[in-house]
Amino acid sequence: MHKGAQLSTRTTPQLVLFDCDGVLVDSERIAVEVEVDILAELGWHVTPAEVVERFLGISDADYLAQVKAQVGRALGPDFLAEIEPRYRAAFERGLTAVPGVEGLLETLEEAGIETAVASSGTRDKLRFTLGHTGLWERFEGRVFSATEVEKGKPAPDLFLHAARSLGVDAKRCVVVEDSPAGLAGALAAGMRAIAYAGGLVPLERLQLPGVAVVTDMCEVAEQLVGRRSGCAR
Ligand SMILES: [Mg+2]
Incomplete structure (x- = not known):
């Protein structure tokens, strides 16, 4: 296959898989503040930057294992359920969609590209954060x-x-992620990955081989359909 043909295959994805936290909804800034407080109450004093470094993009199970190891005592069986309302309350007060997401989704729909969500969060949390920002209906039935x-x-x-x-070959999928863990997962799946560096993770931590790094959603549209339509600028 000549180079041009490879390029054209690369530029026509069938499915875009979006991470949720930090990519679709601006939840990370809020979650990090809550996290610093919760860990301090357990006697583990960490900075917001350390929270980003350690926990961003990982599953609840992996988070729990780290906290247990560091705090040095078993946490109650309901620990996650007990802290959940604190995130909810903070999200209720200030959670918004990431700027440019609505326009990007419209652009992809117009281009006939399917979209879905692939998140480390629980379904319950996803229902809440996507619902709160008006994005749930757009993704209903395609939230993983x-x-x-x-x-x-x-x-x-x-x-x-x-x-x-969704019956799509991995090679026809593109993943949009804001964490090194998520990008690593996408690459391991044999998928094309785009790093969104408009959030808390420093841009240089997202610069992995083969990964395009962008700082706003208009650039994601540019990467996927070659134009910035649907974007404010
Ligand atoms: Mg994320």
Whole structure:
């Protein structure tokens, strides 16, 4: 296959899999503040930057394992359920969609490209955050949670599960992620990956071989359909 043909295959994805937190909804800034408070109450004093470094994009199970190891005592069986309302309350107060997401989704729909969500969050959390920002209806029936697979990101399982469920070959999928763990999972799944660096993770941590790094959603549209339509600028 000559170079031009490869390029044209690359530029026509069939399915775009979006991470949720930090890509579709601007939840990470809020979650990090809540997280710093919760860990401090457990006697583990971390900075917001450390929270980003350690926990961004990982599953609840992996988070829990780290906290247990660090705090040095068993947490109650209902620990996650007990802290959940604190995130909910903070999200209720300030959660918004990531700027440019609506326009991007419209652009992809016009181009005939399917979209879905592949998130480390639970289905319940996804229902809430996507619902709160008006995005749930757009993705209903195409929302996949790490709770549906054995291994969360950085394993490829969730992305492969989403693609398989929608009957799309991994090679025709593109993943938009804002965490190194998510990008690693996408690459391990054999999918093209775009890093969204408009959030909390430093841009240089997202610069992985073969990954396009963008700083706004208009650039994602440019990467996927070659134009910035649907974007404010
Ligand atoms: Mg994320």
